[in-house]
Amino acid sequence: MADILALVEHRQGLIRDITFELFSLGRDLAHKLNCKLIGVVLADDANKFTPDLAKAAHGLIVVESQIFSNFNSECYQQALSQIIDQKKPLIVLIGHTAFGMDLAPSLATSIGLPLATDCIDLSVEDGRIWAVRQMYEGKINAKLWLRESPTSVITIRSGVFGDKESHLEAEIENLNLEINQPDYRRFFEYVEPVTGDVDITKSDIVVGVGRGIKEKENLALVEDFAKAIGGVVGCTRPIVDAEWLPKDRQIGSSGKTIKPKLYIAIGVSGAFQHVAGMKGAETIIAINKDPNAPIFNEADYGIVDDLFKVLPALKTKLLEMKK
Amino acid sequence: MEIIVCIKRVPQTSDAEVRIDSSGKSIVMERLTCDINEADAYALEQAVLFKEKFGGTVTAISLGTEDANESLRIALAKGADNAIRIRAEEFGYLDGSKTARILARAISKTKFDIVITGCMATDDAYSQVGPSIAELLGIPHATLVTRVEGGPDKLSVFRELEGGLLEHLEIKLPMLLAVQTGINIPRYASLIAIRRAAARQIDTIGKTEIGDADLTVDAEVESLFIPPVTKRAEILQGDPAETSEKLANIIKEKGLI
DSSP: OOOEEEEOOEETTEEOHHHHHHHHHHHHHHHHHTOOEEEEEEESOGGGTHHHHHTTOSEEEEEEOGGGGSOOHHHHHHHHHHHHHHHOOSEEEEESSHHHHHHHHHHHHHTTOOEEEEEEEEEEETTEEEEEEEETTTTEEEEEEEOOOSOEEEEEOTTSSOOOOOOOOOEEEEOOOOOOOOSSEEEEEEEOOOOOSOOGGGOSEEEEEOGGGOSGGGHHHHHHHHHHTTOEEEEOHHHHHTTSSOGGGBBSTTSBOOOOSEEEEESOOOOHHHHHHHTTOSEEEEEOSOTTOGGGGTOSEEEOSOHHHHHHHHHHHHHHHHO | OEEEEEOOEEEOOTTSOOOBOTTSSSBOOTTOOEEEOHHHHHHHHHHHHHHHHHOOEEEEEEEEOTTHHHHHHHHHHHTOSEEEEEEGGGSOSOOHHHHHHHHHHHHHTSOOSEEEEESOOTTTOOOOHHHHHHHHHTOOEEEEEEEEEEOSSEEEEEEEOGGGOEEEEEEESSEEEEEOTTSSOOOOOOHHHHHHHHTSOOEEEOHHHHOOTTOOOSEEEEEEEOOOOSOOOEEOOSOHHHHHHHHHHHHHHTTOO
């Protein structure tokens, strides 16, 4: 049986969590299919990664080159195309991350492989692959079948498959590949996020505001509420996109990850990117007028109502209680 | 600068109930309003910003059924010079890969220096079409772009990574940008411009112009289902005075404040 390949994702000298999630899923698939999970390490100095990775895979393919010190999807694509050609794997697992989203579609297109992105479940039946992925802003799941192909590329959503313990001892294979650094696409630098005067990761109480707030002027109501209960205001992506609040207030996969004692989501629908940044909160409360909003599948307590009616009433009750 | 922008008309589902139809493979469209996909609205704005800075023309392309004309007219009203609809009804089932092939063929028939797409459509959420088009056209790409500087021969491109980190790249044109929401503030079209665009003829092309060889479907939806609920909030019942009192009591009992 052809093997499963999983691409190791690293940034700024650290292996990213998604790698071990891909390995965990890959091991399960390999077990069911009676094949091996092989990790692919493309790095300038692979030695710093291999001890951790070797425990989690049956094999590792290592390609060392200065070119891989920073992520460049063009160079990764060249390397993976050659590895796929040599190893003919059944499945290539890549994270559905900023890194995988830049790489997987062009990789699959360039060598004519079927691709399923952002998968949350995956199985192989009689050699055919099916996957489950979300559509319509997380409100619908879709089961889809990939066309028959010797190799398929699958990108996996972060935080779904977990990182199960493993005590394997991977065989390491070093490959020499010819990779050309393209002159038309050059990595320049990483730019660290700017932190403002409020650090939402440090507060025990965070009030998160989403699209349901409707107008910038209405933010004052939320600020006022947060202040009254000793919390700070964070928000979802659309609020930052509209420039109503600065980027350092954004909660989610491309913003901050918070773990407060109390998180109150106001007019937040609950897109998975946002949930990824706040699911570590001890208690989650959601106020939203849409009873079908996915946020109610994450929250501990919910109020389905107009936030402009609930918020002032709740503030009064909480202030009375404080006295 | 010859600028191509790809836009998709999608149902607006963020505040709506989404129901599965009797086929089990698609959703019930009645009662859903449709509009230009969110990220594509930013792509369109970026296209118009490039035109304002570097001159040239903006061509908006949409693979869609006749109602996509409405979104193309909005593109014209906001500053696109040309609009082309590819008649989706002639191509049957569309997945991300087939969509990219059709769009890439249409784009390859025109002159272009830069192609701009949104980084994801909110309906099928593949995040696949932009970089696949780039590969088919043989040009470099960058996805999740939240800032661009410089030009016209080379752009400084900033991609948004996890945790708010930005990746700064330099890319030479021709290229494709798959932009993330927030890269700019999309403008509103003026009433006069909307009225003018309403009178414009939208060019359409189909199978004859594009051809239908090698348009295989890579991934086909077998069934849709409502995501299984593993956890459900305790919903507090009553009017705002009652629900907020109940909630305040819970907060107090649990010592959360």
